[in-house]
Amino acid sequence: MEDTSSLHTNALLSVNGEEKRVYFRNAELLLGVLRNTLGLTGAKPGCLNGDCGACTVNIDGIAQKSCLVLAIETIGKDITTIEGIQEPIQGAFIEHFAFQCGYCTPGFIMNCHSLLLNRTNPSDEEITEWLESNICRCTGYQEIKEAVKAAIEISRNNI
Template sequence: MLQMIDEGLIELNINGETRKVLVRPADTLLFALRERLGLTGAKPGCENGDCGACTILLDGWPVKSCLMLAVEAVGHQITTIEGLENPPIQQAFVEKFAFQCGYCTPGFIMNCQGLINNHPEADEATINEWLQSNICRCTSYQEITAAIKSVLQKNPA
């Protein structure tokens, strides 16, 4: 069992690599990713779990990295937007103009990727249920819905 009082070194498995990271017990995973590892694709938007801009995949499931301590991530497989290898959802976001300022985009794409992995045949209600945890202030969401649907439909049944 991990015991920490002040700062300490932990090992995180991120995008298939083992990384040693110096963190405080109170540091969030978002903080560790951004400030300690330079993985700035995950964004702070509220640091309260309301906006989803910091979404990453933890063992394949979308998690808001602002709501998780870095130390809690030890022993799990973390995937950040930087770890994606050109999945169709990125192309779909580009083609459907599913972003403008781009700030919420990594979080949306990670959530979408989690949905595609776990529910490749998701219907509209499931899409909405999943993606409601993220906020986009630029688009109308119609574009994002079009992007995720175009990928889900391409998936073999």
């Protein structure tokens, strides 16, 4: 009988500021661990090949598509999901009607969260560039861009 213990990992992952003990296959994607093991369903499975951005989370403050990241690669890193933030961007999305069906919204919010962490005063071009990594099939991107600008203004005023 083959020893398969080396094909699995029992590890601590830092998710939303908490240490979580998880057991997963070494080849398992972060998206699956978040959704199926930890019950954090905000990151959505979409294309599962990195094109749509519905599964976006932040890893060490950088927006990452969790369908492209192995869970084992995140050991020792800080993972933040939509469930772990309370940012002005969420309210701005509501105020500016920046979603319709809402499926892509958590990914857009996490991408924008990363933008706000990494750029204090992004230009319109930078905002557009950051938004290009996510796809919305229901609404135009103008409302989303306006929500990002509103969140930047709120963040600026709270400093």
